Amino acid sequence: MWLSRPVDGLVKTGSFTQDARGRWYVNVQCAVRDATEPVGHLDLGIDLGLTSQIACSDGVISRRAHLTRQHATARAMAQRAHKKRRVKALQATMANIRKDWTHQATTAIARRAKLRVIGDVSSTKLIKTPFAASTYAAAWGIVRRQLPYKARRLAGICVDGHERCSRVTCADCGARSGPRGLGVRTWVCLCCGVAHERDVNAARDILAFRSGRATPSEGIPVLEGGEDVNESKSCRL
Numbered sequence: 001m002w003l004s005r006p007v008d009g010l011v012k013t014g015s016f017t018q019d020a021r022g023r024w025y026v027n028v029q030c031a032v033r034d035a036t037e038p039v040g041h042l043d044l045g046i047d048l049g050l051t052s053q054i055a056c057s058d059g060v061i062s063r064r065a066h067l068t069r070q071h072a073t074a075r076a077m078a079q080r081a082h083k084k085r086r087v088k089a090l091q092a093t094m095a096n097i098r099k100d101w102t103h104q105a106t107t108a109i110a111r112r113a114k115l116r117v118i119g120d121v122s123s124t125k126l127i128k129t130p131f132a133a134s135t136y137a138a139a140w141g142i143v144r145r146q147l148p149y150k151a152r153r154l155a156g157i158c159v160d161g162h163e164r165c166s167r168v169t170c171a172d173c174g175a176r177s178g179p180r181g182l183g184v185r186t187w188v189c190l191c192c193g194v195a196h197e198r199d200v201n202a203a204r205d206i207l208a209f210r211s212g213r214a215t216p217s218e219g220i221p222v223l224e225g226g227e228d229v230n231e232s233k234s235c236r237l
């Protein structure tokens with residue numbers, strides 16, 4: 001048996017699985033000790049997106065190449081040539097890259113934060129839009145599964161946050177002065193003049209909202225020409 005790394009913890013039980021390419025794997029369940037003191041020290045808001053897969057409120061952005069798009073030509077050629085094994089190999093390659101990237105990104109977050117607030121972006125709504133392919137490729141579900149158990153292991157906390165209007169709400173003053181267009185990555189708040197990177201601002205806003213800041217519909221003024229604060233479709237991009 002080939003081990004990519006030593007088995008960590010006390011081996012309890014195991015099972016066998018076979019992947020789409022016919023390769024066999026041994027799954028070993030181990031008992032490991034959780035940390036008793038939080039390893040990380042930050043409170044982090046986390047915004048899940050399509051262009052920047054994971055943006056954190058401390059300014060760290062994790063981006064991964066669009067794997068489906070990157071391998072589209074090779075996969076189409078293999079499909080036209082009826083090379084089933086080649087197609088399966090490409091799919092497995094994409095899945096492995098995605099899983100490896102996500103593990104590295106979520107582990108880095110788990111190690112530097114004691115509280116993680118994840119935006120409640122809905123992938124089920126987005127897969128009904130033209131962004132369906134990008135939504136599947138972003139694999140938010142894997143991030144959501146990994147962050148809580150990695151938090152538990154490092155004595156941290158992981159909770160769901162409220163991301164409504166986070167991309168248009170200034171995290172510094174709470175005014176909804178952000179741009180409505182999807183293509184705008186950076187903007188300057190018209191009220192307080194602070195420059196924002198869109199996804200990092202959204203992550204900071206998710207954290208601020210969780211920390212008890214008033215919601216936009218509870219007293220923060222809407223800019224002149226702004227849309228109805230109660231119209232959720234107008235603010236979530």
Ligand SMILES: [Zn+2]
Binds near residue numbers: 171175189193
């Ligand atoms: Zn502002």
